[in-house]
Amino acid sequence: MLKMKDVCKIYRTDTVETHALRGFSLAVEDGEFVSVTGPSGSGKTTFLNIAGLLEELTSGVYELDGRDISALNDKERSRVRNEKIGFIFQSFNLIPELNVFDNVDVPLRYRGFDAKERERRIMSCLERVGLASRPKHFPAQLSGGQQQRVAIARALAGEPRFLLADEPTGNLDTHMADSVLDLLKEINEAGTTIIMVTHELTLADRANRNLFVRDGEIHDEPPELHLAAAATA
Amino acid sequence: MLRYYLKLGILSIRANWALSALMVAAIAIGIGACMTIVTVRHVMADNPIDHKNEQLFHVQLDNWNPNDPYEEPNEPPEQVTYLDATALLEAGRAHRQVISFKSDRVVQPEGDGVLPFQEVVRATSADFFAMFDVPFRYGAGWDAAADRAGEKVTVLSTPMHEQLFGGEDSTGRMLMMNNEPFRVVGVLDDWHPVPTFYDLNNNPYQGPEAIYTPFSLAVTGEWGSSGNNSCWKPPEDGGYEGYLASECIWIQMWVELPTRADKEAYAQFLDDYVMEQKQLGRFPRDLNNRLSTPEEWMVNREVVDDTVSVLLALSVLFLVVCLLNTIGLLLARVIRRRSDISLRRALGASKAALFRQYIVEAGLIGVAGGLAGIGMTWLGLRGIENVFADYDFIQYLVTMDWQMVGLAVLLAIVSALGAALYPIWRACSVSPASTLRIQ
């Protein structure tokens, strides 16, 4: 379970202070599929970065599985990222020099599994995303939808408890976006908690719970308001 | 993990082959410049008789001008007089003793139409070959009795032997020098002490002499020295006899003293000898005898001259410039790889893991730079060889031994790792958050 209380994130540059998150409080239970929507610049990515231990928070408390993460050092944070969290990015972020197999292998290498265990996990994840037949392909030889599936396989390979996705369908056409979302639903039903940032309300609606971020604050939108917003979109 | 890092390193070098090639070239050129000079210096400073360094001693006695040391501040002369050399040889108080000097002779080869030529000959007492571990291909040197009797015998180097007699064993053959016949008693095997530690006067890099004859024979034949010769006062009598009886120094003397006790006893013997000579009105200066090991003697005579040290400093500077260049190239690479770095961080790589990955990559570049640097060094040495082609023995100065090859690779790896530290530190501090921001 993921719990934030009064989390603030302030970016300071020489001239400006940006309050990207202001008093962010929420709790995500195990097994939930949460969508996060909100206008550009509202703080969605910042929230995911903090949830995924990619960035430190300025103030507040963040607990992951009951553990206060602010006390962890770099090595421990890296370990938590590696074991508990899987990331899916808008632009896939595959490593171009590595083939599909080796891309999925990356998080497993930092986990220290032996070669047999890694291969087993990689092949089973590729199976799950429907790419078991192309382990030797390079990212440039795949379609956008296939690349995002590889990225999902990579996120799943470590069998994380949480999957954090920032606009996972942002670079895909509607058809591909739908199929990626089907895959995420499937993964969620198998037990992985998912937090997904998206612009598209139709996709957000497929989550169990919708959160709305505005000006660095988080809101559990009343359903009517949400539907109204969907209608105008 | 090392294999994984090696694989990533090779992939990354391949993916950025142009930048990598530039880095390897920068390191190779720096290493080449540095190692060329280091190699020359290494050979110059080499002690060819290292294995007997603790047993061999160069002898100096201070018979010089009472008002003026041989060299400031109070250096005894670097050679000894005929009087002292022969007296000490005769006394025979060391395990072995050698007195020698070099002289010019005219060699008259057999056969019609072969022209005579001038050659440097070393006139030496019998122990020379045993004392300096000189290897023989055929025959042997002469003994003390032959030396005393002034027998007309000679020992040749292999090249001289081949030039004069072809390949066969030439012991027993006769060699004419200045119209006198010498019987060949020995032929040396390959022997190239660089520098010629036993006589550091003039150019110690010209290599050893090609012809050796007994010392006493040379003196009875009134051969002049073609090496250094200094006098602080003119000989009292004229002619060769007067010269032999003078205070002029022109003979190199070495003794072999196997133990520390032997050395102490011999030093005492020298002091006693000089005190005795003072009774006869010689040695007007205070007691100032010296026994130096080959290594001490080479340092004392500054066989590695200052030019080489200045060149070495310049070449190290040049290497540093090449490394600064490498640092720039590595920083450029870090910037290009920011997204890769932050992605790996997001997927669970700790800073330490990234550090190891990039250190391995830098090591690979270092190894490549080192190997290419050996090539560059080879080219540099060939360049030096061409510039100094007139010097016969330049080939021995410009050879790389395994020690130098190893040093080149080691220096390259250390350089590459050193150059990589700052860029890697920058790489490790790329925020993992930028993965989501750089879209």
Ligand SMILES: Nc1ncnc2c1ncn2[C@@H]1O[C@H](COP(=O)(O)OP(=O)(O)OP(=O)(O)O)[C@@H](O)[C@H]1O
């Ligand atoms: N590294 C940073 N330094 C300074 N300000 C930043 C930094 N990262 C984000 N911000 C600011 O924080 C605010 C929130 O940014 P964030 O990326 O979280 O928005 P977002 O909701 O993800 O927007 P979008 O929908 O466009 O992706 C913005 O005003 C942004 O300019």
Ligand SMILES: [Mg+2]
């Ligand atoms: Mg965003």
